[in-house]
Structures are given as C-alpha cells and as structure tokens.
Amino acid sequence: MTQPKAPRRRNLLKGAAIAVGAMSAPMVVSAQGATSLRFQSTWPSKDIFHEYALDFAKKVNDMTGGELKIDVLPAGAVVPAFGLFEAVSKGTLDGGHGILGYHYGKQNALALWNSGPAFGMDANMLLSWHKYGGGKELLDKLYASIGGNVVSFLSGPMTTQPLGWFKKPITKPSDFKGLKFRTNGLAIDLFTAMGAAVNALPAGEIVPALDRGLLDGAEFNNASSDRSLGFPDVSKVCMLQSFHQSAETFEISFNKTKYDALPAKFKAIISNAVEAASADVSWKAIDRYSKDYIELQVKDKVKFYKTPDSLLQVQLNLWDQILTKKSAENPLFKEIVASQRAFAERVVKWDQDTNINRRMAVSHFFSPKKAAPKKA
Numbered sequence: 001m002t003q004p005k006a007p008r009r010r011n012l013l014k015g016a017a018i019a020v021g022a023m024s025a026p027m028v029v030s031a032q033g034a035t036s037l038r039f040q041s042t043w044p045s046k047d048i049f050h051e052y053a054l055d056f057a058k059k060v061n062d063m064t065g066g067e068l069k070i071d072v073l074p075a076g077a078v079v080p081a082f083g084l085f086e087a088v089s090k091g092t093l094d095g096g097h098g099i100l101g102y103h104y105g106k107q108n109a110l111a112l113w114n115s116g117p118a119f120g121m122d123a124n125m126l127l128s129w130h131k132y133g134g135g136k137e138l139l140d141k142l143y144a145s146i147g148g149n150v151v152s153f154l155s156g157p158m159t160t161q162p163l164g165w166f167k168k169p170i171t172k173p174s175d176f177k178g179l180k181f182r183t184n185g186l187a188i189d190l191f192t193a194m195g196a197a198v199n200a201l202p203a204g205e206i207v208p209a210l211d212r213g214l215l216d217g218a219e220f221n222n223a224s225s226d227r228s229l230g231f232p233d234v235s236k237v238c239m240l241q242s243f244h245q246s247a248e249t250f251e252i253s254f255n256k257t258k259y260d261a262l263p264a265k266f267k268a269i270i271s272n273a274v275e276a277a278s279a280d281v282s283w284k285a286i287d288r289y290s291k292d293y294i295e296l297q298v299k300d301k302v303k304f305y306k307t308p309d310s311l312l313q314v315q316l317n318l319w320d321q322i323l324t325k326k327s328a329e330n331p332l333f334k335e336i337v338a339s340q341r342a343f344a345e346r347v348v349k350w351d352q353d354t355n356i357n358r359r360m361a362v363s364h365f366f367s368p369k370k371a372a373p374k375k376a
Contacts, residue, residue, distance in 0.1 A: 036069045042081035042098035044204045045074040048224045052156060053097035056277040063269045081202035088253050089149045095254040101185030107146050109333040115186035116319050118247035119344035123157030126247045130154050133343040138336050151259040153274040156250040156281035163239035163307045164219035165231050170239050173314040182206050182218035187244040193318045210234040223292040232300035241307045243315040
C-alpha cells in the first residue's frame with residue numbers, strides 16, 4: 001500500500017540533490033539553462049576601454065547563441081578598480097577586464113606586460129611574444145607565485161601613450177623635478193627616478209585630482225579616453241610620445257575555478273573571442289582615436305607637443321637601471337626580462353628591415369603644398 005509513494009520520495013531526494021549541487025555550482029545557471037558570468041572592468045562606463053570590455057562580452061554572448069552570457073559592470077560597481085585581481089581570484093567576480101599594471105603591488109614583474117619600452121617592440125609584438133615566445137607560460141608562473149586563482153588572456157594592443165597632460169609644455173627632463181604626477185605600473189619607478197612625486201590613481205579619479213591641484217600632470221592613455229574622462233577641461237597641453245608605456249595590452253581574466261567548470265566548447269569560444277576582440281580593439285582605436293585627436297585640437301583647443309628626444313633618452317637610460325635593480329631582487333622579473341629581450345632582438349630587427357617608413361608617403365600625399373586632386 002505504500003508503494004505508490006516511492007516515486008514521490010525518489011523525486012524529493014532527486015530535488016534535494018539538485019538543490020545541493022546548485023548551492024555549490026561555480027556560476028549562475030538560469031531556468032533556460034544559460035550560464036551567466038558577472039564581470040567588472042577597471043574603467044568608467046564613459047571610457048572607450050569599458051566599451052572594449054562590452055565588445056568582448058558581446059562576441060562571447062553572440063558566439064554561444066546566448067548559452068553563455070557575460071555581463072560587464074563598470075569600475076566600482078562591485079570593487080574599486082585596483083581591487084579587481086583579488087575579487088576575480090576569490091570568486092567575488094567571475095571575471096574582469098583591466099591591465100596587468102594595476103596588479104603591480106602584488107608582484108612587480110606583472111608590470112613588464114605594460115610598462116617601459118619593451119626593448120623596442122610595439123604592443124602587437126608584445127602580444128606575439130606572449131603567445132609564441134613564452135610570455136603566457138611566464139605569466140602563469142607569476143600568478144602561481146602569488147596564489148592567483150585566475151585564468152588570464154591578453155588582448156588589444158594599445159598605441160603608444162602620451163607623456164601626459166600638463167599646465168605648460170615639458171621642454172627638458174628636469175621639468176619633472178618635484179612634479180606631482182599620476183601614472184601606474186613600473187612607470188611609477190621611472191617617473192620617480194626622474195624626480196616626480198608619483199601617485200597611482202584609477203582612471204575615474206585622475207581629472208578630479210588635476211582639477212583640485214593634487215596633481216600637476218598626469219598620463220592615462222589615448223585621445224578618446226582622455227577626452228571622455230575630461231582632461232581637456234583641466235589642461236590644454238598634451239605631450240605626445242613616451243617610453244613609459246609604449247607597448248601595453250588589456251587583460252581579460254576569469255576566476256580559475258569557474259573557468260575550469262565551463263564546457264570545452266565555451267572555453268574554445270572564449271579563446272577565439274579574445275583574439276577577435278583584440279583585432280577589433282586595434283581597428284576601432286585607429287578610427288576613434290584619430291577622430292578625437294582632431295576634436296581635441298579643434299573643439300577643445302588643446303595644444304599637442306612632441307616630447308623632446310633628450311627626455312626620451314633619459315627614460316631609456318633610467319629604464320636600464322630599473323631593469324638591473326628589479327632583476328637582482330626578483331628572479332621571475334629577471335627571467336621575463338631575458339625572454340622579452342631575446343624575442344625583441346629578433347622581431348624588432350625584422351620589423352625595421354622589412355616594413356617601410358611611412359613618413360615619405362605621408363609627406364607626399366598630405367604636404368600642405370600638395371593640393372588634393374580635383375573631383376571630376
């Protein structure tokens with residue numbers, strides 16, 4: 001007489017098992033079976049960098065047909081910008097979009113992926129070293145050394161960053177003596193060695209600090225980011241070209257526990273979406289940065305100046321000293337420097353021997369003396 005109740009009991013037990021499993025599941029699974037991951041960027045929502053993070057998420061969401069959904073929040077939504085690494089590592093966030101230099105305090109060798117002249121490589125060459133020259137394995141080793149429970153993907157080669165925004169043009173290296181200046185990563189060591197009083201601030205705090213006089217100068221990244229963050233509201237002088245961050249990339253990170261639990265097809269899609277997003281970042285940057293570069297001059301009345309070669313040479317000389325000092329203190333730092341240098345020696349020579357200097361063509365087509373062809 002009790003047999004008809006057995007199926008109900010089995011169903012209850014099955015339901016309890018599912019409930020227990022759900023409580024320990026590493027990510028959110030909706031009623032429709034879709035997996036959702038909560039990300040945060042280190043960028044304000046108005047910055048083009050946050051747009052890059054959203055672009056990556058959309059590529060993953062579209063490629064999976066909505067089976068995997070990445071939601072990206074702006075800086076500060078869950079944790080401060082500089083708290084992203086710990087939040088992802090601990091699982092407070094499922095992932096994030098930022099740069100390795102923001103984790104500089106955890107292990108200074110992390111900043112070798114975003115600071116300095118990279119032995120003459122540009123950011124795309126740095127990504128090549130990371131994928132094909134041993135950089136990824138070294139980054140995994142670095143994260144393991146600090147207990148980082150993360151899976152890291154590098155993406156999006158950045159253009160050479162300006163020296164920064166100032167009250168007046170920088171004409172010589174000694175102009176940095178006593179200057180209150182914002183930067184991040186190993187550029188902190190570089191500008192400190194130049195005599196500046198350096199303060200590392202996240203993107204959203206830089207312009208307010210300049211406005212209140214807490215900073216005399218600051219660098220962030222590019223014409224579009226700098227314009228949207230409000231730099232031209234507090235300064236009309238921008239110095240172009242610098243070796244402090246001439247080859248930098250973005251980092252897309254996942255909590256390792258949650259990433260490892262994803263199906264193989266999702267992992268494959270993420271890997272390919274990273275590379276698709278990387279190409280799109282470089283293409284979008286060319287379009288948007290060039291437009292905002294004009295807008296900064298025409299609408300915002302910003303004056304751009306080239307950084308003097310004398311200052312650039314000082315940066316290179318000081319960088320040699322920083323590499324020597326940090327390598328002596330940190331075996332992993334030394335190992336990464338040796339790997340980058342060996343790769344750069346080969347690829348930079350190939351690049352300079354093979355690719356033509358475009359200045360002749362630019363002068364030929366766009367010289368003020370050369371009139372544009374008349375339309376038919």
